[in-house]
Amino acid sequence: MPWNPSQYHQFQQDRFAPFEDLFALIKVREGLRIVDLGCGTGELTGRLADRLPQSAVLGIDSSAEMLQRAREQEHEGLRFQLGSIQEVEGNWDLVFSHAAIHWIDDHRSLVPRLLSLVSPNGQLAVQLPSNHTHPTHKLIIDIAGEEPFRSALKGWNRPSPVLEINEYAELLHANGATEITVFEKVYPSLLENSDAMAEWTKGSTLVPYFERLPENLHEPFMARYRERLRSLFSDASVLYTFRRTLFAASR
Numbered sequence: 001m002p003w004n005p006s007q008y009h010q011f012q013q014d015r016f017a018p019f020e021d022l023f024a025l026i027k028v029r030e031g032l033r034i035v036d037l038g039c040g041t042g043e044l045t046g047r048l049a050d051r052l053p054q055s056a057v058l059g060i061d062s063s064a065e066m067l068q069r070a071r072e073q074e075h076e077g078l079r080f081q082l083g084s085i086q087e088v089e090g091n092w093d094l095v096f097s098h099a100a101i102h103w104i105d106d107h108r109s110l111v112p113r114l115l116s117l118v119s120p121n122g123q124l125a126v127q128l129p130s131n132h133t134h135p136t137h138k139l140i141i142d143i144a145g146e147e148p149f150r151s152a153l154k155g156w157n158r159p160s161p162v163l164e165i166n167e168y169a170e171l172l173h174a175n176g177a178t179e180i181t182v183f184e185k186v187y188p189s190l191l192e193n194s195d196a197m198a199e200w201t202k203g204s205t206l207v208p209y210f211e212r213l214p215e216n217l218h219e220p221f222m223a224r225y226r227e228r229l230r231s232l233f234s235d236a237s238v239l240y241t242f243r244r245t246l247f248a249a250s251r
């Protein structure tokens with residue numbers, strides 16, 4: 001998918017806010033072998049390397065655009081590699097993922113697979129957006145189903161694969177995990193107006209839609225999206241209440 005790191009980082013501080021909650025779930029030990037799945041531009045991968053003593057951290061991402069930025073930060077103990085999350089192999093002391101696995105379908109098979117990458121006494125720590133019931137996300141599905149976008153997309157749409165939080169706990173338990181923590185949290189961001197919400201999802205949720213839509217329909221899509229958001233939210237500052245699921249477990 002053609003990610004645009006600059007668009008994504010317009011809201012960098014807000015997007016990085018869950019990192020601290022996720023990091024708090026990690027059992028810090030020396031010399032951890034860590035993989036960061038869907039590392040993007042690598043800043044959080046770098047934070048892991050900085051905060052976990054003597055660790056060897058590998059960031060994996062399928063976007064060449066995102067990885068190009070990540071690679072600028074490489075140093076001993078911090079490496080990046082182009083690849084897909086589904087194809088990662090090996091045994092890791094910490095399998096980490098921040099805002100990435102919601103791009104992959106079928107979490108009932110994905111979560112056991114991620115857990116299988118964790119070495120004995122190791123940990124899995126994941127954060128994923130679960131904001132799919134918010135109007136910013138529901139409107140994308142609605143508008144993609146309207147003309148002229150529907151025909152241009154050949155009816156394609158992307159329903160969320162994200163499960164209820166109890167299902168993540170059940171999946172982890174059923175696959176042998178211990179010390180299971182799962183919670184959902186709202187991360188509120190005060191934005192200038194509802195147009196800013198549209199800019200936010202343009203850098204993330206909308207990426208696969210714009211990959212499939214011809215360029216001459218990008219702005220018309222955004223115009224309709226902004227108009228619908230304006231009808232729901234005030235044109236003064238808006239509180240964007242962004243839901244995220246966090247889970248961690250040991251093996």
Ligand SMILES: C[S@@+](CC[C@H](N)C(=O)[O-])C[C@H]1O[C@@H](n2cnc3c(N)ncnc32)[C@H](O)[C@@H]1O
Pocket residue numbers: 003015037038039040041042044060061062063066083084085086097098099100103104204
């Ligand atoms: C929203 S960004 C998050 C990046 C980073 N972890 C962060 O929190 O800033 C999601 C990243 O997941 C990557 N991604 C999505 N699906 C992937 C897959 N199947 N395999 C590898 N990377 C994937 C995208 O390329 C993108 O860089």
